[in-house]
Amino acid sequence: MQAVVVDGFGGPEQIELVQVPVPQPGAGQVRVRVRAAGLNPVDGAVRVGVFGGAGQRLGFGWDVAGEIDGLGAGVSGWALSDPVVGLHYGPVKPLGTHAQYVVLDASAIAAAPSSADPVTAAALPLSGLTAARAVDLLGLAPGASVLVTGAAGVVGGLAVQLAARAGYAVTALAGADDEALVRTLGAAAFVPRGSAPAGPVDGVVDAAVLGAAALAHVRDGGVYVGLRPGDAPAAERGVRVVVQEVAADGEHLARLVALVDAGELTLRAGETFALAEAAKAHARLAEGGARGRIVLTVS
Known part of the structure; x- marks a missing residue:
């Protein structure tokens, strides 16, 4: 072969x-x-x-x-x-x-x-499981504010969809031309790259791997979720810093497939x-x- x-x-x-x-x-x-x-x-x-x-x-x-x-x-x-x-x-x-x-x-x-x-x-498989594990690690109550960096990327876009589906109020950080896209994915608010959200958020999924720059947008005692094992900013201000690590998980993948077939995941x-x-x-x-x-x- x-x-x-x-x-x-x-x-x-x-x-x-x-x-x-x-x-x-x-x-x-x-x-x-x-x-x-x-x-x-x-x-x-x-x-x-x-x-x-x-x-x-x-x-x-x-x-x-x-x-x-x-x-x-x-x-x-x-x-x-x-x-x-x-x-x-x-x-x-x-x-x-x-x-x-x-x-x-x-x-x-x-x-x-x-x-x-x-x-x-x-x-x-890889993008979906990565995004799903990251959103799961937020561990916040429905209605919490969540910032997704790199929201127009493949992983970031899936994270926006899954976070919105989990009941979070999602702010998407992406390029200035990507606002329409990320809003169709479920973002309630948009921040162009290089700008900051209106106020601190409860949690961030850092799909753009901005590190400390993304953590700075999290409120005291909030949560930062990184996507790259071994590459996360130091915790500060009581912010919980966690990093997802993807795994081959057919059962979790099947749940994501079901969302795709239900029209809930693009x-x-x-x-x-x-x-x-x-x-x-x-x-x-x-x-x-x-x-x-x-x-x-x-x-």
Whole structure:
């Protein structure tokens, strides 16, 4: 099968499409025939060596949408050809979802949304679980005021929707041209990037990774939720500082799929590239400014 890998760190020119054996599912695992796979910022970080792995061949991809192609021993509740979405956790791995086939633990998958095609569905697993875990960590009462930074991004946009659904009064911080977008996602108020909300908020989901600059908008005794493990500002003024860490969680993913199919959660897939164009996709990712998740399609 074909898979996207790097044998050395650097720019998009390091990306290779290689032939590797089709992986075999072990006990408690499934093999998924990949139809679409999201390209996330974490993949760019893997490419440049942020997570280490020097001297190893590293694969890419956390998100997958496709159908079950093989069942390992002990797997129940799933059948061949079932359409699924899943999360392949881990930055340092020999193969990821940017391949024709991927093996996942059965506990890491959920039935794919019936209302979305594979390209759109591939924008859900990593971004959706990240946003949902962040909103859950707020732990505030309904009606509390919550600021979401980077609200027009894929994760930030999902966080806006989930926070509004949880009953929070959401203020979205994003680019000046993004007000209409974030309001359609459920933001009650808007703050253009570089400005401050009208007053302190009860909590912030810092999807833009602003750190101390975002924490400064939280009231004394409020809560700051970061999205990047190991990268959070120091607590001050009694503000509770927590950081979400995503995990492969098929049950939680299934709840998000249900929201998608109920029309309560909007997914945003952006530009698509064929698997053979992975280097071009990484170059586009590095440019920044994409609206919607970049997705690799697999034929």
